[in-house]
Structure formats: C-alpha cells, structure tokens
Amino acid sequence: MTKFRTTIGVFVVGTALFATGCGDDSSSTADESTTTTAAEAAAIKVEGQWARTSPANAEHGAAYMMITATDDDMLTSASVDASVAAKVEIHETVPADGATGMTGATGMSGMGGDAEMTTTTAMHDHGMGESGATGSSGMGAMTMRPVDGIELPAGESVELKPGGYHVMLFDLAEPLKAGDTIEVTLTFEKADPMTIKVPVRDDAP
Amino acid sequence: MNRRNYLARPQLRDERPRRPVRSAVLVGTLALGLGVGAACGSDDPTKAAPSAEAVGNDGTISGMQRDEPLDVSAIRLPEAVDGATAGEFTTVAKPGGLLVMYFGYTNCPDVCPTTLAALRQAYKGLGDDAKRIETAMVTVDPARDTAEVLPGYLASFISARTHALIPADDAQLKTAEAAYLATSSITTGSDGQPEVAHSGTTYVVDEHGKVLVEWPFGTTPAAMRNDLSILIDQLGPAGGAGGSAGGNATGGS
Numbered sequence: 001m002t003k004f005r006t007t008i009g010v011f012v013v014g015t016a017l018f019a020t021g022c023g024d025d026s027s028s029t030a031d032e033s034t035t036t037t038a039a040e041a042a043a044i045k046v047e048g049q050w051a052r053t054s055p056a057n058a059e060h061g062a063a064y065m066m067i068t069a070t071d072d073d074m075l076t077s078a079s080v081d082a083s084v085a086a087k088v089e090i091h092e093t094v095p096a097d098g099a100t101g102m103t104g105a106t107g108m109s110g111m112g113g114d115a116e117m118t119t120t121t122a123m124h125d126h127g128m129g130e131s132g133a134t135g136s137s138g139m140g141a142m143t144m145r146p147v148d149g150i151e152l153p154a155g156e157s158v159e160l161k162p163g164g165y166h167v168m169l170f171d172l173a174e175p176l177k178a179g180d181t182i183e184v185t186l187t188f189e190k191a192d193p194m195t196i197k198v199p200v201r202d203d204a205p
Numbered sequence: 206m207n208r209r210n211y212l213a214r215p216q217l218r219d220e221r222p223r224r225p226v227r228s229a230v231l232v233g234t235l236a237l238g239l240g241v242g243a244a245c246g247s248d249d250p251t252k253a254a255p256s257a258e259a260v261g262n263d264g265t266i267s268g269m270q271r272d273e274p275l276d277v278s279a280i281r282l283p284e285a286v287d288g289a290t291a292g293e294f295t296t297v298a299k300p301g302g303l304l305v306m307y308f309g310y311t312n313c314p315d316v317c318p319t320t321l322a323a324l325r326q327a328y329k330g331l332g333d334d335a336k337r338i339e340t341a342m343v344t345v346d347p348a349r350d351t352a353e354v355l356p357g358y359l360a361s362f363i364s365a366r367t368h369a370l371i372p373a374d375d376a377q378l379k380t381a382e383a384a385y386l387a388t389s390s391i392t393t394g395s396d397g398q399p400e401v402a403h404s405g406t407t408y409v410v411d412e413h414g415k416v417l418v419e420w421p422f423g424t425t426p427a428a429m430r431n432d433l434s435i436l437i438d439q440l441g442p443a444g445g446a447g448g449s450a451g452g453n454a455t456g457g458s
Binding site for chain 1: 311312314315316318319321322325326353354355357358360361362388389390400401402403404405422423
C-alpha cells in the first residue's frame, strides 16, 4: 500500500514540475493554449510559434515555430486563408553560391561552408555566427529558397527560426499587426494536417 | 488474476514480475518535469534580449574587428525622405557619434527584419546613448525599394535618426558594396520573381568613415548593445553634436 502511495506521490510531483516548469515565461501562456488539436497531440507538437509584425511597405511575411514529431515525419507544406496571404511556401535561408566581388574573404565561418546546400536534411541550425563573429565572417551572401519539406525525425525538436527555415507568407492581404493572430495549416507526410494559431509579435517570444 | 489476491500470497511475492512500465512512467514524468523546467529557462540566442534593462558592457567587443578597418568615407548615396530623394548622404557618423549601416531590401521576409529588429532591441538598452547612433539602410534592390517604400520600411524598426539610401544605379551600389566588402545579386527565379541574395552584415562606422565593428547576421541584440556601449564609451562624452558636419548636406537629427 505504501508503495502505491509513493507511486502516486512521485507521479504528482513529476506532473507538478512539468506544469510549473514554464512558470517563468510570462509570455508562454499563448503557446500552451493554442497549439495542437487533441487528436494530433500525440503525433505532432508545435510550440513557440510566432509571426513577425509587418514593417511598413513589406509585402511578405514569415512565421516561425518549433515542431516535434513523435514518429519520423515531414512537414510538407503550409497554407493560410486568402484573407491573410496569397501563397505560402516553406523556405530556408541559405548561403548563396558563387557570390562575386569578395576580396580577401575566406567565407563565413561557422556556416558549415555548404555552398551547395540544397534542400532539407533536417538542418536545425545554420550556425550563422550566433555566438559572435570569428575570422572573416560576414562575407557570405545569403538567399532564400523554397524547400520541398522539412524532415521531422522522431522525437527531435526542429526549429523554424530567423536565419533558417521559415514559413513564408507571400503577398500579405494586410500587414501583420502585433497582437493579431493568424491561422496556419500545416500539412505532414504522415500525420494529419494541423491548424495552429500564430500570434503576431515584434520579436521572438 | 486479481491483484489483491496475488499480493496477499506472500510465497509468490518474490516471483511476481517486476513492473518496469510503472517505473518508466515515474522516471519519465520526473524527467519530463525537470527537463521542461530546464528547457524553459534555457538561453536561446535567437530570442530578443530583455529590452528594459540598460546594462553596461563586459569590456570585450563581440563583433568582428579588422587590423586594418575598412574605410568607407568616400561612399555617398542618394537619401530618400518622405517619398522623394533629398540630397546625398556620406556614410560616416556625425562627430562624436556612430553610424550603423546595413545592406538589405524590403521584400526580405527573414534576414532583414530579423537584423533590424535586433538593432531596435539593442538600442533600447542604451538609454540616452542611443541618440548618438544613426542607422542607415542601403537597398540592394533599388528597382522595388523606391523613395516611397524604403524610408517607411526602415522607420518601422528604428524610429529616429535613420537614413534610407537608394543607389541611383547598379554601379553606385557596387561601389558602395565594394567599400564595405558586401555583396548582393538579383536573379529571376523560375516563377518569374526576383531572387535576391545579399550579405547580411551590419557595420558600425565612425565619423571618419572607419568601420569599427562588423556584425554577421545572427548577432544577438545583447551582443550589439554590448559593442555599441563599448564604442560609445571610447568616443568619450558627447559634445558639439547635431548640425551639419562631416560632409553631409542633409540636415536634421
């Protein structure tokens, strides 16, 4: 009997830790309440999603998020209602190959130097010098390209974040305003499609 | 078999199967709780640093500095104000100040907004010192980023002391890029849309046109603020600021 109570006690403590673990993040409440539908909760988890407030005169926008799939899967596309944007593509910011006119540059350090980087291989981080510059960084040109999909290896949290993958919203019907929420439908290779609410913010949560 | 009966028979207790599932659930729950707690507090460099605090600096420049700083004092570009071109701007800071320079374009949904938002965050933590910093954006896409478009775009991020610079032609853009060792190119994609590639570096320039620090794309707001704080300290007290100086005919601050 004691053992049974201990079991319950530990389970309660563990769940309490889980529930309070995010207590410091005053801005995290939106994440918890707006991600996932109940049926897909076990298969795909999306958290930390946000879209950037549109600067004046900007026609396109970007949305970012973190996706974790319980089984190997792939994010194949995303869509929004026409009242938000005309077209949606999944893009990746990558080094541009064959940038000319660089004198004395040995390429950007920490980038992985993959000028021939093509589409996805579960690239979670492009190492764009986030920890500060070393050597001759900053020389490399960057560009974006659409990707066919983003691999979601089982149990791995894949980030769509500035400088890396992003959901690109083409030809916004209206500028995205901070405080708004837009709905984005994510389509996967295996899991059912999922519609998430994406808050519009000036900066990352 | 009824569990209660099973346990009530002592001679079978040692033989009962272990309960790996229950242990796993407990360990998993605890681990998840601790893990989530740890993860929520983790530092993600891509997140914006808290803007409210004006902190000092750690004394070390985090950006890139060259033994021989780039000299950009000869670069002059047309400046756009309120939908029209208004004179030329020389890419140097005012005396006693700093000029932050960025090459980008307004149809850039990821890199440019991220950098400009990071600058905005960095300036917030500098308090009054931010008034010694001007921000200039040179468009690498002058065909689309006209005088009607660029000033408002830049002002969305930085509310004062900005300069929207639009090269008159490709040669002028390439000259400016060469001085900054920046690059850009525009090609047409398969869908007929322009595809723009550009280096995402931000430059901090002094009144003499020397590039003091270069921040590659991805430099955090905290690192930018740290470097700006150090550079401003090195400039000494602000004095004789304002007014036309350094060869810039466009007034206003």
